[in-house]
Structures are given as C-alpha cells and as structure tokens.
Amino acid sequence: MSDTQTLIENRPPSVAALFLERVAATPDAEAYRYPVPPASGEGPDDWKSLSWAQASERVFAIAAGLIELGVQPEQRVALASSTRVEWVLADLGIMCAGAATTTVYPQTNAEESAFILSDSESRVLIAEDAAQLDKAREKRAELPGLTHVVVIDPAGADVSEDWILSLAELEKRGAAHLEKNPDLIKEKVGAITPEQLATLIYTSGTTGRPKGVRLPHDNWSYMAKAIAATGLISGEDVQYLWLPLAHVFGKVLTSGQIEVGHVTAVDGRVDKIIENLPVVQPTYMAAVPRIFEKVYNGVAAKARAGGSGKYKIFQWAAAVSREYAKASQDSFRRTGTASVPFGLAAKHKVADALVYTKLREAFGGRLRACVSGSAALAPEIGYFFAGAGVHILEGYGLTESSAASFVNPGEAYRTGTVGKPLPGTEVRIADDGEILLRGPGIMEGYHGLPEKTAEVLESDGWFHTGDIGELSPDGYLRITDRKKDLIKTSGGKYIAPAEVEGQFKAVCPYVSNILVHGADRNFCTALIALDEPSILDWAKEKGLPATSYAEVVANAATVELIDGYVKELNEGLQRWQTIKKFKLLPRDLDIEHGELTPSLKLKRPVVEREYKHLIEEMYAGTREA
Incomplete structure (x- = not known):
C-alpha cells in the first residue's frame, strides 16, 4: 500500500x-x-x-x-x-x-x-x-x-x-x-x-x-x-x-x-480583497472565475486609461504571457520540464518587468498558486495569468461530492482542464459524455428526498454529476458543459454555451456576464451585461454625454464597441456557434435579483425568463419566431 x-x-x-x-x-x-475594523470606522x-x-x-x-x-x-x-x-x-x-x-x-x-x-x-x-x-x-x-x-x-x-x-x-x-x-x-x-x-x-x-x-x-x-x-x-x-x-x-x-x-486569514468582505491581499500576503487562495475576470478587466482598463501607448504595451504583454504559458505547459507535458524558445523567453523577461511584476504585487507578492472552482475559467484568461506568474489551478467538484473531486497538480497543471481526481476518487465517462464519480467524498443523499437521491446516486456508489466532460489518456478532465445547459439548435447542432461565453470573456475586457441562447432556434443570440466601472471609464474617456450605466449601454457608440468584440469572437467559432444578434442589459446581473447564485454562477432559467422580451426581439421576423 x-x-x-x-x-x-x-x-x-x-x-x-x-x-x-x-x-x-x-x-x-x-x-x-x-x-x-478601527473603532472610528476610518483607516x-x-x-x-x-x-x-x-x-x-x-x-x-x-x-x-x-x-x-x-x-x-x-x-x-x-x-x-x-x-x-x-x-x-x-x-x-x-x-x-x-x-x-x-x-x-x-x-x-x-x-x-x-x-x-x-x-x-x-x-x-x-x-x-x-x-x-x-x-x-x-x-x-x-x-x-x-x-x-x-x-x-x-x-x-x-x-x-x-x-x-x-x-x-x-x-x-x-x-x-x-x-x-x-x-x-x-x-x-x-x-x-x-x-x-x-x-x-x-x-x-x-x-x-x-x-x-x-x-x-x-x-x-x-x-x-x-x-x-x-x-x-x-x-x-x-x-x-x-x-x-x-x-x-x-x-x-x-x-x-x-x-x-x-x-488561514479569514475575511469574507469581497470589497476588501484588493486591500487585503498586500496585507495578508497569501501563498495560496481559492476564488471563483468572476474574481480573475474582474482583475483582468481592471488591469486592462488601467492600462487603457494610461493612454494608447500603455494599452499597446499591455496588449503585447498579454499576448506574450499567453504564448509563454501555452509553450511552457506544452513542453512540460512532453518532456517533464517547462522550457520555452529563447526569443519568447527574452520577450517574456521584458513583459515581466513592465507588466507582470505589478500584477503579482497586487496579489501580495508571495502567491504560489490560486485554486479556481465553482464554474469554468475562460482558458485565455487562465493562460494570461499563468504566463504572468499567477498560477491558477482549476479544480472541479460539486456540493454532492464535498467540493474537491479534481484539482490540477502543481507544476504539471494544464489550463483549460480541471486536473486529475483526488487520491481515492474514481471517475468514468458515461456513453452520453456525462461525468460519473465514486469515492469517499460522495454525499449520503438529499435530505428527505429519496427519489431525488435515486435519480443521481446508483446503488453501487456512482454519482451522476450532470456535467459533460472528456478525459485525456493521462487522466486530466476537461468539462465541456452542464448536461442540461447544452443547446441544440433547430438545425440539430449541439452548442456548449459556457464555452462560447468563456471565449467572449477573454476577448472583451468590458463584459461582466453573458448568456448565450439558441435552443430550438436557427441561430445563437446573446444577452450581455457590462462591467460598470470599466464601461463608465470608457464612456468618460470617449466624452459620451451619458452618466449612468443604463444610459451608457443604451448609447449607439457602446453597442458599436461591443459589436466589434462579438465579431472578433465569431471569427474563432464554428459557423453554427456564432452570435448573430445581441442585446446589452440595462443593468448587471446580481445575487439580489436572483440571477446569480451566491457563488456567482449564472441562473440561466431566471435570466431567460426575466429578459424574455429581449430574446424574442432578437428572433422577431425570423422564420422560427
């Protein structure tokens, strides 16, 4: 043993x-x-x-x-x-x-x-x-x-x-x-x-x-x-x-x-994270993807505010970090050591001095790794942080599996996967692609709901996660989507909305939340909520007369800006995945309105119900509307 x-x-x-x-x-x-907190409330x-x-x-x-x-x-x-x-x-x-x-x-x-x-x-x-x-x-x-x-x-x-x-x-x-x-x-x-x-x-x-x-x-x-x-x-x-x-x-x-x-330094005030990191100086922390997306958007917005020269440097450094992360992870997979070509290493050294060092300092300067879970992290955002020296180890689990069923293994982590099973946890992929788990972390059942328990927990201990995934030959798991979230268009094509949504978050620095819709329709559409501080800063920079978030998203210039990012997204998608139309939401999605769970996951049925009129507008006049 x-x-x-x-x-x-x-x-x-x-x-x-x-x-x-x-x-x-x-x-x-x-x-x-x-x-x-200080008695005075200040400081x-x-x-x-x-x-x-x-x-x-x-x-x-x-x-x-x-x-x-x-x-x-x-x-x-x-x-x-x-x-x-x-x-x-x-x-x-x-x-x-x-x-x-x-x-x-x-x-x-x-x-x-x-x-x-x-x-x-x-x-x-x-x-x-x-x-x-x-x-x-x-x-x-x-x-x-x-x-x-x-x-x-x-x-x-x-x-x-x-x-x-x-x-x-x-x-x-x-x-x-x-x-x-x-x-x-x-x-x-x-x-x-x-x-x-x-x-x-x-x-x-x-x-x-x-x-x-x-x-x-x-x-x-x-x-x-x-x-x-x-x-x-x-x-x-x-x-x-x-x-x-x-x-x-x-x-x-x-x-x-x-x-x-x-x-363990304990403080659940989300608005204090940026202030606390340099004080706590953690060596590791766990977070949900929304936090990394916010940091990424914040860094991009700060660079943009510094003028076109600074923003060009940031964009160059972001491209270098992604290329560096992909090359080093690929090298580690093949040879067991992370090495990159000399020219790329030289560019990375310059980018590190100009951009990445400051990013690591914002995390407290001692961060060895972050663990990300609860939802999928857009791979392009993961590669950006990896190349900048903020290693995000994605993991996977559910409430029913005590949270941690998979995690990326230290140096051998692979962005875009959730790593390997924890010791003692078994995994298999069902014929329809569903991930099944078995092991000591699986729940006893749902409280007072034996029928619901029987729907997901087999007598031999296998738990049906409801997620679709793929296992690599050496045991790394990639989640492709929730089984129930897969979209089937009227043309019979299956689309994983989370994949498209994740790609858009990597392309557009202003996005806060996005919901791709297209089930039983002949094309895909999207509801997009923007990050309020970033888009207000952009509006101010452009001299738009609008002052509130709702006014900014209603402005034709904002719609044109986001349209550019949607076109950029579509260039990298299969034809049936592309977003043909989109609507900007009048406010961001939040927990208070029941559109996000407390762990910041999107509640698709709630959002689709609330903004049904916008979805119908996008399909009005088309054959299936």
Whole structure:
C-alpha cells in the first residue's frame, strides 16, 4: 500500500477528531488571522491572530454551550453568516458537540431561510447580526422546532428575549459547563462515527427549490487527508479565505487547513480583497472565475486609461504571457520540464518587468498558486495569468461530492482542464459524455428526498454529476458543459454555451456576464451585461454625454464597441456557434435579483425568463419566431 493510500485509509472518523489532533500537535502555532475594523470606522483594519490552543478554547466553549442548550448528536444547528473567523469557530463547535451544521447564505431572504431551517429541522440558529436575527423573528411562528438564536455580532440587535443570546454569552455558558465537565468535548468527539451527519448544505438552486445535501463526517475527514496527499499545501502556507463558507467550496478549505496546520486569514468582505491581499500576503487562495475576470478587466482598463501607448504595451504583454504559458505547459507535458524558445523567453523577461511584476504585487507578492472552482475559467484568461506568474489551478467538484473531486497538480497543471481526481476518487465517462464519480467524498443523499437521491446516486456508489466532460489518456478532465445547459439548435447542432461565453470573456475586457441562447432556434443570440466601472471609464474617456450605466449601454457608440468584440469572437467559432444578434442589459446581473447564485454562477432559467422580451426581439421576423 502506498503512503498516500495509507494516509487516506487511516483517516480519523471526523474532522472534529482531526481538530483535536491538530491542537495537541501544534497548540502555540498560529491558526487564524482576522480583521478588526478601527473603532472610528476610518483607516486600515487591525489584524489579530488565534493560535490553535486559543481557537480550541473558543470552539470547545461553543460546543459545550450548544450541549447546555440541549443540542443532541446529529441535530442541526444552522449558521447564517458571512465568512468570518466566528463562522469557522462555530462550525467546529457544532461538529465537536456531535451536532450537524446547516449552512445558510446571509443573502437568503426570510422565506427561503425559513424553508431551509424548517426542512433541516434546525434546533438552534447562529445568526451573524440583527438583520439575520430579524429573518428568524419574522418567521418564528413557522419554526416551532427552533428553540434558540445565537447572535455573533449583537450590536443593534434586541437580545432581551430568553430564546435569543449573544455568541459571547453562549461561550460564557459553555466555559462554565466545561468547568464542571472537563472531559465533555473529548467524550463527544470520541463518540462520533464516520457515518454521522456533519453538514447539511443546501444547493444554490439554479433551478427550483434548494435541496439539502447530507455530508457525513467521513466526507470531510477524507477531504482533509486527500487534499494534503496532493502535496499542494503545506504547514508553511498562508491561505486567504474569503469565499462564502455556506458554499461547499469555501467549507472544504477549512478541512485541508486543519490537516496540515497552516495559517488561514479569514475575511469574507469581497470589497476588501484588493486591500487585503498586500496585507495578508497569501501563498495560496481559492476564488471563483468572476474574481480573475474582474482583475483582468481592471488591469486592462488601467492600462487603457494610461493612454494608447500603455494599452499597446499591455496588449503585447498579454499576448506574450499567453504564448509563454501555452509553450511552457506544452513542453512540460512532453518532456517533464517547462522550457520555452529563447526569443519568447527574452520577450517574456521584458513583459515581466513592465507588466507582470505589478500584477503579482497586487496579489501580495508571495502567491504560489490560486485554486479556481465553482464554474469554468475562460482558458485565455487562465493562460494570461499563468504566463504572468499567477498560477491558477482549476479544480472541479460539486456540493454532492464535498467540493474537491479534481484539482490540477502543481507544476504539471494544464489550463483549460480541471486536473486529475483526488487520491481515492474514481471517475468514468458515461456513453452520453456525462461525468460519473465514486469515492469517499460522495454525499449520503438529499435530505428527505429519496427519489431525488435515486435519480443521481446508483446503488453501487456512482454519482451522476450532470456535467459533460472528456478525459485525456493521462487522466486530466476537461468539462465541456452542464448536461442540461447544452443547446441544440433547430438545425440539430449541439452548442456548449459556457464555452462560447468563456471565449467572449477573454476577448472583451468590458463584459461582466453573458448568456448565450439558441435552443430550438436557427441561430445563437446573446444577452450581455457590462462591467460598470470599466464601461463608465470608457464612456468618460470617449466624452459620451451619458452618466449612468443604463444610459451608457443604451448609447449607439457602446453597442458599436461591443459589436466589434462579438465579431472578433465569431471569427474563432464554428459557423453554427456564432452570435448573430445581441442585446446589452440595462443593468448587471446580481445575487439580489436572483440571477446569480451566491457563488456567482449564472441562473440561466431566471435570466431567460426575466429578459424574455429581449430574446424574442432578437428572433422577431425570423422564420422560427
């Protein structure tokens, strides 16, 4: 048996047990960093740290506090909060109590929050602030099983009622409970079995009502060991964690960290990412493609604002970085070493001094790699960053597979693929191209939905992902599209919209979101939303009289600009894939209007329903309209 197999097969029954091992092994090492905003509200944040021992004190107090509130093993405790250090501590506290975490996005409205709390039968809700508490208060009559709400940040919240208490009060009660029962947590963790429910994550619901995905403790324990076995992270790393922890991609990052014991800086404020990177100076971070697209568009816009000379340099450097990345990856694939022709290396050195160095500094200067997941990254954007020395390792997984089923292997990564399966995970491609997965990361099933579970999970353990993909002879997976998102034109041609959309994002620096439409039509069209800061800067530069985003996108000059990029896109497509018509949307797509999931994935049915009139306009007068 190999060392990797031994590592994975000898995994502990739970991450709670793994956490106890980590605390015992490195009690004084730094575990978490978190920002404390200045009291005045102005100036930079003050970053504080918790050692593993200090973190465990709070985790055990939370666990004991929940037990004192009457929470039993496997009973659900819901967590409705943005990404912050208390989320991580509370989740570990829930697990150490033997209970299970129900995750709720803070953006979720009161009605859907109530559905999740009710469907999961959550006994306690840990709410971030007054706004999250108010949702529970509004729907309390519909939640007879909810006995308590614990508020992390009670400022402005009414916690006078006896069913509401602050997190500080819960920890205080827990600490007192532990004084009388010092071995309580050790006993609770010792009693956890691998099959016991650890997490109930509700899918973002790109279609229909969210389903609760049941992930037992063994899923997370396996993930912790398998991520460590890839060799991609070590105890010396500093991770910057900002992804939503209610999402499986954010949550899985906490398991790998506990196994290897590195530092994690936690701050979910997306508007602080650019400010935080030079302060945190991470060695690795995970992100969704939209973040890399925004950085790319931002760098391009900054170069353009510097005048035509600077923009030409940027365009040249971007072309060099892509050529360099493709050549070095191709060389590594063939020979095992990344080498490029002398002339290209010389051009790359000049471009590095002019452009790439500044880009790496913006990421904090120490970034070894980024992991990208949740949706496909446009390969041309991936190659740009790769050539600039910001290595983006695409990965793949679903909520139903505990997030990390595939990841690109370090130096041998290949842009445009999601890499190889994690040790212990099996993959096969069905006759219709669907990706099937089997292994210790696969869910137990959907909560209370045996028929839905049977639709995707076979009796022999194979899980139907609903994604279409191809495996290379040496095991690299390329995702081509969602099975249900494939478009079949009236001419019988199949089109993968995500592929076309990704190519457009690499071509057009102003795009924010794009949806390609064409099912049962005789040509493809697109709804395009632009990146507001970039297009407003362009409008100002061009002296357009328009001042608001809606006015700018309605201007004929803007339509002409985007038309140029659509024509450029079409040059590289098959005839049946080309975009014949497009419409610019009057505003960008967002989570608040339900058009994007909290992990920034496009909800196609919602967008197509909302902008049906624009789609129909594009097909008006054609034969099939």
